[in-house]
Amino acid sequence: MSVGPVEYMIVAFPGNQFKGEIIPALQELVDNGTINVIDLAFVIKDGEGNMAALEAGDLDSDVGAAFAKLGGVNGGLLNQEDLEAAAEELEPNSSAALLVWEDVWATKLRDAILNAGGELLDLERLPGDVVQAAVDWAHENA
Numbered sequence: 001m002s003v004g005p006v007e008y009m010i011v012a013f014p015g016n017q018f019k020g021e022i023i024p025a026l027q028e029l030v031d032n033g034t035i036n037v038i039d040l041a042f043v044i045k046d047g048e049g050n051m052a053a054l055e056a057g058d059l060d061s062d063v064g065a066a067f068a069k070l071g072g073v074n075g076g077l078l079n080q081e082d083l084e085a086a087a088e089e090l091e092p093n094s095s096a097a098l099l100v101w102e103d104v105w106a107t108k109l110r111d112a113i114l115n116a117g118g119e120l121l122d123l124e125r126l127p128g129d130v131v132q133a134a135v136d137w138a139h140e141n142a
Contacts, residue, residue: 039076
């Protein structure tokens with residue numbers, strides 16, 4: 001099985017407040033074949049700075065079940081070290097979601113590049129705020 005480009009992100013939630021908009025947005029990407037969730041975990045830091053790591057199944061039944069539908073839960077790429085490193089960056093009374101996904105949409109392009117004898121020399125994600133500032137500047141100076 002060929003795997004496409006894989007990305008990860010860590011999203012912090014000050015005050016340990018998850019909101020419901022995230023799960024349907026992720027589910028839509030999975031259902032459309034845009035991404036494939038490989039791994040998903042959560043870290044929580046209490047008010048005293050103590051850390052706990054959670055799998056989707058450890059969350060309350062509705063939230064845990066919704067995350068489990070995404071697939072890839074407990075994918076094995078995120079380890080205890082990763083979770084502890086993410087938790088160290090959190091302020092007390094905060095939590096974070098760690099998500100690893102495959103960019104399924106990019107596999108066809110990757111295969112075409114390889115079949116054409118191409119080699120990937122560089123690939124980098126540009127920060128959203130940098131791109132937005134450039135777009136805003138271009139519109140103001142057009």
